Amino acid sequence: MSQTIKVDTLIKTFQVPEREAGLKAAVGSLFKRKYREVEAVKKISFGIDAGEIVGFLGPNGAGKTTTLKMLAGLLFPTSGQIDVLGYEPQRREKELLRQITIVMGQRNQLMWDIPALDSFELQRAIYQIPEGEFRRMRDELIDLLNMGDLVKKPVRNLSLGERMKAEFISALLHRPKVLFLDEPTIGLDVTAQRLIREFVAAYNQRYQASVMLTSHYMADVQALCKRVIVIHHGQLLYDGGLAGLVEKFAAYKTIGVTLNDPDLDLSEYGEIISNSKGQVNLRVPKSATAQITTRLLNEVAISDLTIEDPAIDSIIEQVFQQEAQVV
CATH class of the missing domain: 3.30.70 (Alpha-Beta Plaits)
Incomplete structure (x- = not known):
């Protein structure tokens, strides 16, 4: 099976400004700033097959979101190689952007004051989706997520769970082949979490999309992922099956x-x-x-x-x- 994502010795280093407390230090920093380097991702390598759902696990600050942003082309790597569907994400080529999406829990991409349905039309224009294909996909996603007439309400009037479902519809209208999901069920109640999990599984099965999922809810990972990648302090600790994780570390x-x-x-x-x-x-x-x-x-x-x-x-x-x- 072909790999849709290939990562080789990926490194991301940030320069973080620092200074001592006090007025003198504050004034001094205006003329000469001191920086320290923080290595958020340290030489990690992995590959993901077409149609595979992989859990990407680690504590806060482990480097998960930084890695996903590099894979989606939102951050430039310091060094190393990334290949997503045959493209380098940092080049932000249209051919790649039409085939990927990123969903980040509790970070709204929909317009707050207009109905979700109108935001979907904006996505159609951005991705230049043919009208007939757009309507079929939109109606299919609305049905899968049981949104019905809720998409006609202004986004600000939707509950958190309803907004998250609308975010998924918006993110998948162009039928992406690769999904980067960063805490997509965070803050949702148990029923909404289950519905989102079922939806991701159904989309994956129907379109054979590759999915990278970060979540602090192990129910998400156990329900969706046969394989997990574990990182901590930017380093890869484990890459394999859930059962193998138990065998290695328990x-x-x-x-x-x-x-x-x-x-x-x-x-x-x-x-x-x-x-x-x-x-x-x-x-x-x-x-x-x-x-x-x-x-x-x-x-x-x-x-x-x-x-x-x-x-x-x-x-x-x-x-x-x-x-x-x-x-």
């Missing part, structure tokens, strides 16, 4: 035990992370899971036992904590 497993005697103390078998009416969850080292399970079955009167990997979000948090300690 040092513990959770053993759930249902006791016949709810007063039994199981602290000698592992770290007790919850205990409610005889339902006990133990955190145990992955390497000792089999041994501890055998001991529990032989030494304790139990009616049920389960073994689970930790939740993906807790693993991601653990990865970042480990990296922070190294740095």
Whole structure:
């Protein structure tokens, strides 16, 4: 399968002005400014296939949004190579811009005082979409997102979830082949988040679009992405499947035990992370899971036992904590 996105040793460095506090320093900075270099992205490389949805994960300040902006041509890389659909994004060529889009949560691109429907017409003019094709795509997206007559209301009168859905319609009217989604469900309620996830999956399946998704909601990632790329401090930490992330970084497993005697103390078998009416969850080292399970079955009167990997979000948090300690 051909790759729609190729990134090779990408670096982005910003010059950040700095000065000491006080009037003297403020006056001095007018004549001679001091700068320090901040390397936001540090030699990351990856590729994304046509039709692939990839989760792009990292804590705040990891370099996710900076990377997406470079891929979309909104920022110039300091060095390294980017290829999106055979184009260099920083050149901002029309042929590429007609095939990509970027959606950033809670950053409005629609005009505030007019109906979303009118903003859609502006997008049609910008992308020079033929009238018949535009109407078919617009009506299809409105139907997929259950917007109905809401697109006739001024954008300022829409709820946050409704505005986000309208943003998606506007961003996809030109039927892009590559989607850069930066926290598209942030601030939305659970129902709206689910609808946006279902919509992204449906669009991806229907048009085989490549999608890069950043999100702090692991439900988004687990529902949409078979593969994740994890970065921290601008460096690539992991690139592979969600299951592989668990295998590589999860040092513990959770053993759930249902006791016949709810007063039994199981602290000698592992770290007790919850205990409610005889339902006990133990955190145990992955390497000792089999041994501890055998001991529990032989030494304790139990009616049920389960073994689970930790939740993906807790693993991601653990990865970042480990990296922070190294740095």
